[in-house]
Amino acid sequence: MRARRATPIPIGLLAGIGVAFLAVPLLGLLLRTPWARLPELLSSPIALEALRLSLVCSLGATALAIVMGVPLAWVLARSRISGKTFVRALVTLPLVLPPVVGGVALLLAFGRRGVVGQYLYDWFGIQLPFSTAGVIIAEAFVAMPFLVITLEGALRSADPRFDEAAATLGAGRWTVLRRVTLPLIAPALIAGTVLAWARALGEFGATITFAGNLPGVTQTLPLAVYAALDTDRDAAIALSLVLLVASLAVLLLLRDRYLRGSTS
Numbered sequence: 003m004r005a006r007r008a009t010p011i012p013i014g015l016l017a018g019i020g021v022a023f024l025a026v027p028l029l030g031l032l033l034r035t036p037w038a039r040l041p042e043l044l045s046s047p048i049a050l051e052a053l054r055l056s057l058v059c060s061l062g063a064t065a066l067a068i069v070m071g072v073p074l075a076w077v078l079a080r081s082r083i084s085g086k087t088f089v090r091a092l093v094t095l096p097l098v099l100p101p102v103v104g105g106v107a108l109l110l111a112f113g114r115r116g117v118v119g120q121y122l123y124d125w126f127g128i129q130l131p132f133s134t135a136g137v138i139i140a141e142a143f144v145a146m147p148f149l150v151i152t153l154e155g156a157l158r159s160a161d162p163r164f165d166e167a168a169a170t171l172g173a174g175r176w177t178v179l180r181r182v183t184l185p186l187i188a189p190a191l192i193a194g195t196v197l198a199w200a201r202a203l204g205e206f207g208a209t210i211t212f213a214g215n216l217p218g219v220t221q222t223l224p225l226a227v228y229a230a231l232d233t234d235r236d237a238a239i240a241l242s243l244v245l246l247v248a249s250l251a252v253l254l255l256l257r258d259r260y261l262r263g264s265t266s
């Protein structure tokens with residue numbers, strides 16, 4: 003067993019400052035939380051409606067990300083088509099794209115006069131901007147890359163010889179997928195799904211740009227926090243605490259159950 007080297011004092015000090023830089027804002031949120039009024043604030047109609055809408059939209063966005071993201075991850079990891087480098091860059095772009103820019107892009111694509119949106123509105127009467135469906139679209143746009151990247155890495159690391167052996171024994175493609183491949187990548191699929199859900203739950207910029215901030219229609223928890231900062235600071239802190247707890251729970255879940263093998 004290797005002996006652990008002592009951490010140089012300057013590095014230790016800078017690391018401590020880095021931890022404090024990240025911890026102090028969160029500590030400030032906890033210290034300023036109106037604990038006595040917390041049940042009242044979280045049970046208000048606005049908070050309950052924002053929570054309901056956040057759950058509905060984040061789960062819908064996650065389902066949409068799974069439907070499109072799983073096949074996309076498969077293509078990027080296992081297919082031999084040309085242009086995969088460009089596709090992979092396109093998939094990862096929402097990770098670094100400013101969310102408000104993503105919202106503008108969605109508006110230009112799916113707005114009433116957008117590239118695709120004009121046909122959705124003229125032919126089917128579907129208007130995505132400033133609607134609950136628009137929130138789901140915006141959240142899926144920013145959340146799907148987390149699922150695709152996580153799952154693509156698992157598919158790349160999974161030994162394809164298991165699939166080949168099952169096929170040699172007479173199993174069809176769907177049987178191999180269901181009985182061999184999916185069990186191998188199940189931890190990564192769960193981790194990617196949870197990450198995508200957490201990202202969708204906390205989405206703000208693309209949502210407010212593309213779907214607006216309409217109470218009961220598009221006002222999710224992050225948007226409710228933003229609106230409450232001007233009218234009721236305690237309510238904003240209480241709703242922020244809910245998002246903080248949800249994010250922390252996701253990190254603990256992933257660390258303890260699904261990421262242990264990759265970090266050990």
